Amino acid sequence: MGNLNDTAPVIDQLRIDRTQQSPRPRSHRTWWIAGIALVAAGGAAAGFTWMKQEAQPTKLTAAAPAPAAAPAAAGRLPDAALEASGYVVANRQATVAAKIIGRLETVQFEEGQHVKAGQVLATLDDTNAVAALKQAQAQLELARLSLKGKEAQWEISKRLLERQKELLASGWVSRNAVDNIAASAEAQFNEAMVARGQLAVSAASVNAAQRVVDDTVVRAPFDGVVTVKAAQPGEIISPSSGGGGFTRTGICTLVDMGSLEVNVDVSENFINRITEGQSATITLNAYRDWQIPAEVIAVVPTADRNKATVGVRLALKEKDPRVLPQMGVNVRFLSMPATGGIAGAATGGIRLAVRGQGAGGRAVGTATAR
Incomplete structure (x- = not known):
């Protein structure tokens, strides 16, 4: 028991005294916050001053008269x-197209090619056009032969009438016979005139058919460069409007x-x-x-x-x-x-x-x- 009492003071010295706490060191966070606040205040004051200056209305201040402009230096452009x-x-540019509808037979140009006025650019299928031309030529020949026959008949009637008038003067024929011959000659003359008109119509038909044949050949309207090739052989060309994916209105674009x-x-x-x-x-x-x-x-x-x-x-x-x-x-x-x-x-x-x-x-x- 005596030994335990002797060790009590030693144990008390080893015990931690929680009633006394060491003072905390002062933090520097306060100084950082104060510095940031000062910088923000300075920026706000500068911004307010700049906005106040910009809000001022536009001013016009008279300056001194400008001196006479010096002559421009060589090679310098004006202001x-x-x-x-x-x-x-x-x-000057054109979308070249055919004047008639038809199937494109040949294309004789490429993009970027220089062409001259009147140069052949493309041709259409002319089978039907050539057939129509031959038919018109045949009708023209028929009208020409018909006119020859009518003119020959009128020539015979005219001579017969002259002979009958001589006989009438001699008293060998009656006036009625002469009048009949005169009426027949006049009819033959009218038929010859009709045949001559039919010949003119047939000639005009041949001319129109020939133009259709000529229109199957597409030529350049002026000197230029082909910039767009819009059609290929085998496609249908229509000058009025497109009739689907295989119908074209133009063949190419030509630019002067x-x-x-x-x-x-x-x-x-x-x-x-x-x-x-x-x-x-x-x-x-x-x-x-x-x-x-x-x-x-x-x-x-x-x-x-x-x-x-x-x-x-x-x-x-x-x-x-x-x-x-x-x-x-x-x-x-x-x-x-x-x-x-x-x-x-x-x-x-x-x-x-x-x-x-x-x-x-x-x-x-x-x-x-x-």
Whole structure:
């Protein structure tokens, strides 16, 4: 028992005292939160200041008169007044077709081939047409023989009438006999005239049949290049309308490459900047580094209300085989020189600095007072 009492103080020293807890170290999280709040407050203040400046109305401030424009350097193009996109089109092209319906017999062209005016492009089956021509020729020959017979009979009746008139003068025949011969001669004359008319009708029938035979041969209407081959031998060609998957209305598309021009659509808000004869430069989408000089042919005198645009036609001043129909182009209409007055910087006009906000953000530019 005495030993147990001696070890009690040692056991008490080994016991953990839970009444006393060590103080927790102070966290740095508070400092991070305070820093982030300060940065957010600074950003919000800067954004509010920028939006306040942008909300201001557009202002026009008069600037000093612009100096006279220096002459353009050699090879430098004038400034662009307007830009638009469009396509190369052929002013002269045709869908070549036969004038009659028939089965396509031969095709004598290929896509990309150059053809001359009057060159044979295709032929139709002419079996029926040739048969009709031969029939008309036979009827013409029959009418010619009939006319010869009628004319011969009338010639005999005319001579007989002259003989009867001589006998009547001598008293050998009666007036009644002479009148009968005269009536017969007149009838023979009328029959000869009818035969002559029938001969003219037969000749016209031969001419019409010959034209049908000629129409079985399709020829090029002008010099050009075949861009589309639309039919093959054995198909039925109908000039009026297609009658199914095996009936074609056209044989090919022929384009006169010398008639190529550019058509663009310009917004009606800027059409007042385009005038006939105005210079322009054209850039093909296929050749970005090649600028082709052009000139405005005409402004189409009608607007497209669906697109709010007006068509403009331009002529290419340089012909090149690289320019092909339906190519996409970008057109730069060049500014027209000032003709007088105070309009324009070259005449000492006042330039106004414009500052405002458009649909896409801030916009700063200059405009000339007119």
